[in-house]
Amino acid sequence: MTNSIEELEHADVILAIGTNTTENHPVIGAVVKRAVRQRNAKLIVIDPREIALTKYAALWLRQKPGTDVAVINGLMNVILSEGFEAKEYVAARTEGFEALKKVVEKYTPEYVETISGVPADQIRAAARMYATAHKSSIMYAMGITQHKTGTDNVKSLANLAMLCGKVGIESGGINPLRGQNNVQGACDMGCLPNVFTAYQQVANEDARTKFEKAWEVKLSPKPGLTIVEITNGAAKGDIRALWVMGENMMLSDPDLHHVEEALKKLDFLVVQDIFLTETGRYADVVLPVACFAEKDGTFTNTERRVQRIRKAVNAPGDAKTDWEIIAAVADKMKYPMNYAMAEAIWEEMRQVTPSYAGITYGRIETAGIQWPCPTTDHPGTRYLHKDRFTRGLGLFHAIEYIPPDELPDKEYPLCLTTGRVLYHYHTGTMTRRAKGTTERCPESLVEINPADAEKYAIHEGQMVRVTTRRGAVEAKATITPRSPEGTIFMNFHFHEVATNLLTNPVLDPVAKIPEYKVCAVRIEAA
Amino acid sequence: MEKKIPVTIDGRELQALPGQTILDVAKENGIYIPTLCYHPLTTLVGACRVCVVEVEGARNLVASCAMPVSPGMIVRTDTEKVLEARRMIVELIWASGDHNCLMCESNGMCELQDLIYQMKIEKPRFEIQSPGYPVETTNTMIMRDLNKCVLCGRCIRACNEVQVNEVLDFQERGSRMKVGPAFDSDYSDSSCVFCGECVEACPTGAIINTQGRFAGRPWEIEKVRTTCTYCGVGCQLDLNIHDGKVVKVTTNRDYGTPNGGSLCIKGRFANDFIDHPDRLKTPLVRDKNGDLQEATWDDAISLIAKKLASIKKKHGSDSIAGLASARCTNEENYLFQKFMRAVIGTNNVDHCARL
Numbered sequence A: 001m002t003n004s005i006e007e008l009e010h011a012d013v014i015l016a017i018g019t020n021t022t023e024n025h026p027v028i029g030a031v032v033k034r035a036v037r038q039r040n041a042k043l044i045v046i047d048p049r050e051i052a053l054t055k056y057a058a059l060w061l062r063q064k065p066g067t068d069v070a071v072i073n074g075l076m077n078v079i080l081s082e083g084f085e086a087k088e089y090v091a092a093r094t095e096g097f098e099a100l101k102k103v104v105e106k107y108t109p110e111y112v113e114t115i116s117g118v119p120a121d122q123i124r125a126a127a128r129m130y131a132t133a134h135k136s137s138i139m140y141a142m143g144i145t146q147h148k149t150g151t152d153n154v155k156s157l158a159n160l161a162m163l164c165g166k167v168g169i170e171s172g173g174i175n176p177l178r179g180q181n182n183v184q185g186a187c188d189m190g191c192l193p194n195v196f197t198a199y200q201q202v203a204n205e206d207a208r209t210k211f212e213k214a215w216e217v218k219l220s221p222k223p224g225l226t227i228v229e230i231t232n233g234a235a236k237g238d239i240r241a242l243w244v245m246g247e248n249m250m251l252s253d254p255d256l257h258h259v260e261e262a263l264k265k266l267d268f269l270v271v272q273d274i275f276l277t278e279t280g281r282y283a284d285v286v287l288p289v290a291c292f293a294e295k296d297g298t299f300t301n302t303e304r305r306v307q308r309i310r311k312a313v314n315a316p317g318d319a320k321t322d323w324e325i326i327a328a329v330a331d332k333m334k335y336p337m338n339y340a341m342a343e344a345i346w347e348e349m350r351q352v353t354p355s356y357a358g359i360t361y362g363r364i365e366t367a368g369i370q371w372p373c374p375t376t377d378h379p380g381t382r383y384l385h386k387d388r389f390t391r392g393l394g395l396f397h398a399i400e401y402i403p404p405d406e407l408p409d410k411e412y413p414l415c416l417t418t419g420r421v422l423y424h425y426h427t428g429t430m431t432r433r434a435k436g437t438t439e440r441c442p443e444s445l446v447e448i449n450p451a452d453a454e455k456y457a458i459h460e461g462q463m464v465r466v467t468t469r470r471g472a473v474e475a476k477a478t479i480t481p482r483s484p485e486g487t488i489f490m491n492f493h494f495h496e497v498a499t500n501l502l503t504n505p506v507l508d509p510v511a512k513i514p515e516y517k518v519c520a521v522r523i524e525a526a
Numbered sequence B: 001m002e003k004k005i006p007v008t009i010d011g012r013e014l015q016a017l018p019g020q021t022i023l024d025v026a027k028e029n030g031i032y033i034p035t036l037c038y039h040p041l042t043t044l045v046g047a048c049r050v051c052v053v054e055v056e057g058a059r060n061l062v063a064s065c066a067m068p069v070s071p072g073m074i075v076r077t078d079t080e081k082v083l084e085a086r087r088m089i090v091e092l093i094w095a096s097g098d099h100n101c102l103m104c105e106s107n108g109m110c111e112l113q114d115l116i117y118q119m120k121i122e123k124p125r126f127e128i129q130s131p132g133y134p135v136e137t138t139n140t141m142i143m144r145d146l147n148k149c150v151l152c153g154r155c156i157r158a159c160n161e162v163q164v165n166e167v168l169d170f171q172e173r174g175s176r177m178k179v180g181p182a183f184d185s186d187y188s189d190s191s192c193v194f195c196g197e198c199v200e201a202c203p204t205g206a207i208i209n210t211q212g213r214f215a216g217r218p219w220e221i222e223k224v225r226t227t228c229t230y231c232g233v234g235c236q237l238d239l240n241i242h243d244g245k246v247v248k249v250t251t252n253r254d255y256g257t258p259n260g261g262s263l264c265i266k267g268r269f270a271n272d273f274i275d276h277p278d279r280l281k282t283p284l285v286r287d288k289n290g291d292l293q294e295a296t297w298d299d300a301i302s303l304i305a306k307k308l309a310s311i312k313k314k315h316g317s318d319s320i321a322g323l324a325s326a327r328c329t330n331e332e333n334y335l336f337q338k339f340m341r342a343v344i345g346t347n348n349v350d351h352c353a354r355l
């Protein structure tokens, strides 16, 4: 997030797009609802599904799945034609405006209506509301990123925010809500194929030299493979060994048949996890690890706040922490890693990580600190890009709308969109073993609009078969107007209903994120 | 500088800020006024009147939690009249419920119990008449025993104003007034999302966390502050430990942002996976028949080191890849990518941020 969670509560307008906040980030959901109910903030929801936030929204734009770029361009078209853009800000702090203007020109509200199904008047109203408020904040989540055009979607939101001068101000900004507790941290720590910690490029010689010195070893300048490329590489036989630390690819990756094939083909697979996961079943070695309550360390939350976790109980049996295991293997491979405790790793990390350099365990004992925090007397950073962007000027990207990869047709007449539900988390390894959450949500349901249910003669609670070009699964139907007509919704928490047997593995070319939010399906009574 | 307002409480001349209530000023200056319906994050209602004080010139006692200070106000918190009024209120509350502390989960952290103790009330002067409500045990997370409810309304305000879930309200007004979801339904049949804000707000044992029931008295429990393991909000919470086990989760408003004491169902109630019998306890290595068999750490680590080294030698560093985890700590992720890069010699390291 460019800004902080607590700042959201003081925004005048909150634009929530592609985020089912009350289910996926419930405590931020509460912040948004308080802003609306108690501080008269105006909420604009842009989402195909009738998520709970729509109840609090001043405006709800129900776009067809995958048409986000068109809608955002439509908003900018209105802003420009009505002269609401932040002219001084655009002139002083951005570049690429002319190109943007040119592309946006043809996205009139009427034209966008034909693409997205959102009435032109609603686009006008939303544009005015967002642009004319003083503090307008955008928040988004996987509904924006899990598309073939995910990067375009994100850039379009950045265009919108910069056009209105809403980046670099208190209670404004562009705020991606991170799904997993430490996604932010895993990225910051360099668990990406092209960067070391704090996004220092492996291809950059200075960065590499720095790490070579710190780690006393020669490093490869060649960016590595992303998760989906690794799977493809394994299937082709280029990747021979894979070490998986706490991921459950066999449920979370797109196109599970393909993942299975890839895992089977590996010469050697190591999986370390707290439970024997679907992925672990294919492993040559499975290692038991401590969970969050059984170890010390830090997580970085979605607003860049580094916070402590603390060991409260012992791990079961012989389970070890993930870092102890890594260090043990490194030792065996003649690269000694001697750390007495998690804090020792932290101390080493912050020497090579400028944005984390000023954060110590001592400083975050009672309250977390938000990076960038370059020195130990720096208070941390509540919101980014205050006076300048990281790259200097903010760059507009002129982006054309591209439809989703797979659209409904005769054979597969409906659209499938996937996501999470409040009561479960990711692949369900933890929440499905927790009593309360399982009691609230014991099984996977396919959400179907009443009109579609009638059309396909499906009634509440009936088992249905959902089929795509890649596979079929069966699950119980629930009939609800939450799903728009022509679109069904499924979650991916249940291994019995492996939704990712269905999803389209086509990737966003830049971010390499699969298009989980749109594919074409057929449903029938099972 | 905002203009200070002079007030006198119990003979002490104090400076207050505009907008502060008598209670705020008293608290700030270490003057004790008991409260019950007061919840710092929600609307001030002054309903229970446990916090009454005498204000010079006012005809009746005033509820200090809801009364803003005015210049020159003279307040007394400890007169006979005040003490008697409070005592009467507390005795009435006691008599109108089933406050059997012996079996109450809140024994030792109950605000009603504390008030009775402080006021040295041995027995209420009124006959005890419990309303005789059935105890709600239809879910495994939140138990409600409205016979212990003091009708303070804190749960209602917490649900509506803090979490804005808009589930709870006063039902059936009048002598049988009670709190709960619409149509007097159980939580599990209502729109309740089990955030547990009402559990945290309830001053008595009327709404409790079922998971911690019979799992240790408050004074036997050790609290360890940590960060929720689920979503990216990073809520701060206290794991409650008894006998080496996590028995439940509580929160503390003083931890401040990002969650200010609020949680969702996952952070508050979905931690029992920690001692689930399915937890992996020993390393497993696949044997000749293709079955996973228990192994020692030494064997498992040696095997991994040997295999990785030989594959690296035969097929090169880039034939090996690693997936780190958005679930692991920063320290572990740092070490993992360092391992892949420095020990294996590849940049094939990613995690599922994208998924």
Ligand code: SF4
Residues within 6 Å of the ligand: B158, B159, B163, B165, B166, B167, B168, B187, B191, B192, B193, B194, B195, B196, B197, B198, B199
């Ligand atoms: S658990 Fe949460 S949603 Fe349910 S009644 Fe209590 S405060 Fe309201």
Ligand code: SF4
Residues within 6 Å of the ligand: B148, B149, B150, B151, B152, B153, B154, B155, B156, B179, B201, B202, B203, B204, B206, B207
């Ligand atoms: S249930 Fe608890 S919080 Fe709610 S009104 Fe009764 S005593 Fe107060």
Ligand code: SF4
Residues within 6 Å of the ligand: A025, A026, A027, A028, B228, B229, B230, B231, B232, B233, B234, B235, B259, B262, B263, B264, B265, B266, B267, B268
């Ligand atoms: S308690 Fe809920 S909202 Fe808070 S971090 Fe955990 S999962 Fe997210």
